[in-house]
Amino acid sequence: MKTLTVVGAGKVGKVLAKNFQRHAQFSIQQILNRSLPSAQAAVSWLGTGEACDDMQCMQPADIYMLTVADDQIASACAALVDAGLVNADSVLFHCSGAKASTVLSAANALGAAVASVHPVRSFADIEQLAEHFASSICSVEGDERALAVLLPALQAIGAETVIISAESKLLYHAGSVFASNYLVTLMETALQCYQAAGIPLEIAQKMAAPLARQSLENAFSMGPVAALTGPIARGDMQTVVLQQKAVTDWNAATGQLYQAFTPPTQALAARKKSL
Numbered sequence: 317m318k319t320l321t322v323v324g325a326g327k328v329g330k331v332l333a334k335n336f337q338r339h340a341q342f343s344i345q346q347i348l349n350r351s352l353p354s355a356q357a358a359v360s361w362l363g364t365g366e367a368c369d370d371m372q373c374m375q376p377a378d379i380y381m382l383t384v385a386d387d388q389i390a391s392a393c394a395a396l397v398d399a400g401l402v403n404a405d406s407v408l409f410h411c412s413g414a415k416a417s418t419v420l421s422a423a424n425a426l427g428a429a430v431a432s433v434h435p436v437r438s439f440a441d442i443e444q445l446a447e448h449f450a451s452s453i454c455s456v457e458g459d460e461r462a463l464a465v466l467l468p469a470l471q472a473i474g475a476e477t478v479i480i481s482a483e484s485k486l487l488y489h490a491g492s493v494f495a496s497n498y499l500v501t502l503m504e505t506a507l508q509c510y511q512a513a514g515i516p517l518e519i520a521q522k523m524a525a526p527l528a529r530q531s532l533e534n535a536f537s538m539g540p541v542a543a544l545t546g547p548i549a550r551g552d553m554q555t556v557v558l559q560q561k562a563v564t565d566w567n568a569a570t571g572q573l574y575q576a577f578t579p580p581t582q583a584l585a586a587r588k589k590s591l
Contacts, residue, residue: 318465319345321377322365323392325358327439328411329383331446334362341469345377371399379465382410382420389415394422402428407462409433413489416482417458424459431458431466432485435475436492450474457482503528505570512566541587548581549588 320342322329336342344365349355355367368374380402384392389410396402404427408420413434420430436453439445445452454475456463463479470477480488503524510520534543547555556578564571 317341317343318378319343320379320381321346321348321374322358323348323380323382323396324384324388325349325355325362326383327442328435329381330358330361331439331442331449332381332383332411332433332435333365334446335449335473336469337362337364339473341472342379346374348374371395371401374399374401376401376403376406378405378407380406380408382408384410386412386415390419390422393420397422397426402426404428407431407465409458409462409466411435413455413492414486416485417462418482429459429462429465431456431462432482433466433470434489434492438496451476453478455480455488457485505573508567509563509570541584541591544581544584544588546581548578549585551585 317340320333320336322333322344325333325347333344337344344362346366346368347355347358348368348371349358350369352367352369355369359365359367380396382389382392389412393408402408402423406423406428408423408428409431410420411433415432417430417432424430434455436455437445450473452475454470455478456466457480467477506524507517507520510523511517515523531543560571560574563574
């Protein structure tokens with residue numbers, strides 16, 4: 317079984333490592349975090365591996381998973397190379413949604429195989445996700461040799477793999493940001509609007525939750541065009557104009573957000589009318 321060392325075992329690193337270990341895909345060798353207590357906590361959570369906070373104490377591994385922040389991937393890779401831990405037989409991959417495998421160029425220059433693996437999931441609750449990772453979609457790109465190792469391992473832990481191009485990663489990841497991060501921000505904006513209108517937060521949440529859940533369900537079951545409702549879908553632009561002013565008077569930044577959503581919603585409504 318190939319050995320896997322995790323560099324930066326945060327939420328993503330721990331969930332993937334636990335599933336690789338559980339399904340006997342890789343043997344977890346070492347966990348390198350910024351501090352020894354953090355690495356030890358990760359080892360305890362995983363139930364396997366050796367904690368480390370210094371590359372000088374690391375042993376070469378077959379595979380390195382770099383689950384550090386995006387702006388630290390290149391430097392972490394270079395540090396592994398400088399420490400003599402990477403050779404032509406090594407496989408390195410990171411889990412950034414926005415960065416391509418090309419950011420691992422320091423290792424690639426030595427002949428190592430490189431890739432990126434991005435699980436399209438929310439990692440807010442890692443306990444739950446670690447137990448129910450199967451059926452997750454992982455977008456993957458990189459060297460053929462790296463993919464030959466990673467694709468079977470990902471499929472063995474129940475992931476559905478999708479091959480993407482390195483050139484499209486930023487645009488691809490923007491889709492995930494809209495579907496997840498900005499959706500949360502939008503829900504916070506909705507709750508703030510309710511509260512500004514005098515609705516207590518607890519009631520505002522009860523109002524927004526069924527609307528949001530049903531709208532999302534409709535968007536995926538019926539398609540966005542058929543799922544669209546509201547004043548723009550009805551052609552009631554007078555309400556939209558008045559609402560735009562009311563929101564802007566309350567909060568200029570939120571007014572800009574409301575205005576930004578109007579043209580694409582009008583385009584969606586136009587498609588709805590043409591059906």
